[in-house]
Amino acid sequence: MQTGDSMPTQQLKSPAAAPAGVRAKPTRVRWTILAILFIVTTINYADRATISIAGPELKKLLDLSAVEMGYVFSAFGWSYVLAQLPGGWLLDRFGSKITYFFSIFLWSLFTLLMGGVGFLAGGSAVAALFCLRLLVGAAEAPSFPGNSRIASAWFPTAERGRAAAIFNSAQYFATVLFAPLMGWLVHSFGWQSVFYVMGALGIGMSVVWLYTIHGPRQHPRVNAAELAYMEAGGALIDIEGGPRLADKIATWPSIRQLLGSRMLLGVYIGQYCITTLTYFFLTWFPVYLVQERQMTILKAGFVAALPAVAGFLGGILGGVISDRMIKSGASLSAARKTPIVAGMLLAMSMIICNYVEQDWLVIAVMSLAFFGKGIGALGWAVVSDTSPKQAAGLSGSLFNTFGNTAAITTPIAIGYILDATGSFAGALVFVGANALVAILCYLFVVGDIRRFEFRQD
Numbered sequence: 405m406q407t408g409d410s411m412p413t414q415q416l417k418s419p420a421a422a423p424a425g426v427r428a429k430p431t432r433v434r435w436t437i438l439a440i441l442f443i444v445t446t447i448n449y450a451d452r453a454t455i456s457i458a459g460p461e462l463k464k465l466l467d468l469s470a471v472e473m474g475y476v477f478s479a480f481g482w483s484y485v486l487a488q489l490p491g492g493w494l495l496d497r498f499g500s501k502i503t504y505f506f507s508i509f510l511w512s513l514f515t516l517l518m519g520g521v522g523f524l525a526g527g528s529a530v531a532a533l534f535c536l537r538l539l540v541g542a543a544e545a546p547s548f549p550g551n552s553r554i555a556s557a558w559f560p561t562a563e564r565g566r567a568a569a570i571f572n573s574a575q576y577f578a579t580v581l582f583a584p585l586m587g588w589l590v591h592s593f594g595w596q597s598v599f600y601v602m603g604a605l606g607i608g609m610s611v612v613w614l615y616t617i618h619g620p621r622q623h624p625r626v627n628a629a630e631l632a633y634m635e636a637g638g639a640l641i642d643i644e645g646g647p648r649l650a651d652k653i654a655t656w657p658s659i660r661q662l663l664g665s666r667m668l669l670g671v672y673i674g675q676y677c678i679t680t681l682t683y684f685f686l687t688w689f690p691v692y693l694v695q696e697r698q699m700t701i702l703k704a705g706f707v708a709a710l711p712a713v714a715g716f717l718g719g720i721l722g723g724v725i726s727d728r729m730i731k732s733g734a735s736l737s738a739a740r741k742t743p744i745v746a747g748m749l750l751a752m753s754m755i756i757c758n759y760v761e762q763d764w765l766v767i768a769v770m771s772l773a774f775f776g777k778g779i780g781a782l783g784w785a786v787v788s789d790t791s792p793k794q795a796a797g798l799s800g801s802l803f804n805t806f807g808n809t810a811a812i813t814t815p816i817a818i819g820y821i822l823d824a825t826g827s828f829a830g831a832l833v834f835v836g837a838n839a840l841v842a843i844l845c846y847l848f849v850v851g852d853i854r855r856f857e858f859r860q861d
Contacts, residue, residue: 430630433623434558438567440616441551444508445574447606448547449686450582451515452480454602455537456690457586458595463691465522465595466530474819477687479534481811484541488808491545492801493655495553499644500797501617504550508610511543516603519596541811548784549800556788556796557620557644560637562730565739568785569723573778575682576719579712583690587706619644640793658795661858662802668790668856670849674744675783675807677842681751683814684835685711685774688828696828697763707767714771718778722747726782737853740786741846743779750776751839758829780842783807792856799856810838 455462455477463473494503518536521529551571559567582602589597620626620634620641635641662668690708693699699707722743729739754773757766783803791799814835821830 428629433626441571449575449578461595470822477815479537480541483538487542487545488801488805492797495797512606514539519599552800565726566723573719576712576715672806674845677838679807679810680838711770711774715774715778718775722779747776747780748839755836
C-alpha cells in the first residue's frame with residue numbers, strides 16, 4: 405500500500421492560514437464535500453428507480469410483456485455503459501466540478517421529460533420512453549467515476565472506505581426516502597408526477613453543486629492543516645484544479661494496460677456481479693412485490709424501503725469495518741476483501757425467499773440480503789485505492805463500464821426467466837449466483853490490492 409500519492413504542482417490558491425504562533429486545527433471540509441456527494445447520489449439513484457416505481461402502471465398502460473418491460477428497464481444501462489469511457493475522459497480533461505454539473509442537469513431534464521410520454525400512444529410512447537431512458541443513462545455516466553475521483557482527492561486512504569461506502573449507500577437511502585414518496589405520487593397523482601417531481605429536484609441540485617463543490621486547493625474554507633493531513637494520508641489533492649494529467653497520457657494504450665492487470669480485471673468482473681444485485685433491486689424488485697407477492701403499488705413502495713434501510717446500514721457498516729481494520733494494522737487487501745466476501749455470502753440468502761410464503765418473512769430475508777450487499781459494496785473504495793493518479797476518471801469509468809453492463813443484462817435476463825417460467829424463483833437464483841461469483845473473484849483472482857502504476861514503454 406502506498407501513501408502520500410501526491411503530485412507536485414503549483415499552489416493555485418493559498419489555503420487559510422493560522423495566526424503566527426498558533427497551531428491550526430484541521431478543518432473538516434472533506435466531510436461537507438462527502439455530504440454533497442451523498443445527496444447528489446441519492447437523487448441519482450432515485451431517478452434511476454423512477455421507471456421501476458412507475459413500471460406496473462406503465463406496463464398496463466402500454467400493454468407491455470415481461471420481455472418488453474425488461475428491455476425498457478435495460479435502456480438506461482446501454483447508454484450508461486457506452487458513455488462511461490467518454491465520461492471518464494471528460495472528468496480527467498475538464499475536472500469533476502463542471503463535468504458533473506452538466507451530468508446532473510441533463511439527467512434531471514431528461515427524467516422530467518419522461519412525464520410527457522403519456523401524451524403519446526402505442527409504439528410512439530414506447531419508443532419515446534426507451535429513448536429518454538437512453539439519454540438519462542448517457543447523462544449519468546460521469547457520476548460515479550466523478551464520486552471516486554473526488555473521494556481520491558479529498559480523503560486519505562484510512563478514511564476512503566467510509567467515504568466510498570457513504571456515497572455508495574445513497575442507492576439504498578434513495579429507496580428509503582423516495583420509494584414511499586414515489587409510490588404515493590403514483591397512487592395520488594398518476595405515474596407522470598414521479599418524473600416531473602424528481603426531474604425538477606435534480607435540476608435544482610445541479611445549481612447547488614455548481615456553487616458548493618471545489619477542489620481541495622481551491623476550496624475557500626479548507627485550511628493548510630487539513631490539506632497537510634489529507635496529503636500525508638494519501639489523498640491526491642492536486643487532481644482537481646491542477647495541471648490536466650489526462651493531456652499527458654494516451655487513452656487507448658492506458659486502457660490496454662488497465663485491462664491487462666489481473667488485479668483490476670478481477671475487481672471489474674466482481675463489480676459486474678455485485679451490480680447485478682443492485683439492478684434487480686432497482687428494476688424488478690417492486691414488480692416482484694406486486695406480481696409475485698400480490699401487493700398494491702402503494703404498499704410495495706413502502707415495503708421496498710425496508711430492505712433499503714438494511715442496505716443503507718450495511719453500506720455504512722462495511723466502510724467503517726474496512727477503515728478500522730486498516731487503522732488496527734490489517735493490510736489494505738484484507739481490509740477491503742473481508743467485508744466484500746462476508747457481505748456477498750449474506751446477499752445469497754435471498755434465494756430462501758423461494759421457499760417461504762409469509763410476506764413478513766420474505767421482507768426479512770430480503771432485508772438480510774441487502775444488508776449483506778451493502779456491507780460488500782466497497783468496489784469504489786477499491787477503485788480509489790488502485791486507480792493510477794494520472795487517470796483516476798478513466799480508471800473509474802472502466803470499472804463502471806464492467807459493473808453497469810449488469811444494468812443491461814440483469815433486467816433482460818430476468819424478463820426472459822419470467823417469460824419462460826412465469827415465476828421469480830429462477831430470477832432469485834440467478835441474482836444469488838452472481839453474488840457467489842463476486843466472492844470467487846475477490847478470493848482467487850484479485851490478489852493484493854495496491855495502486856496500479858502505468859508501465860513506461
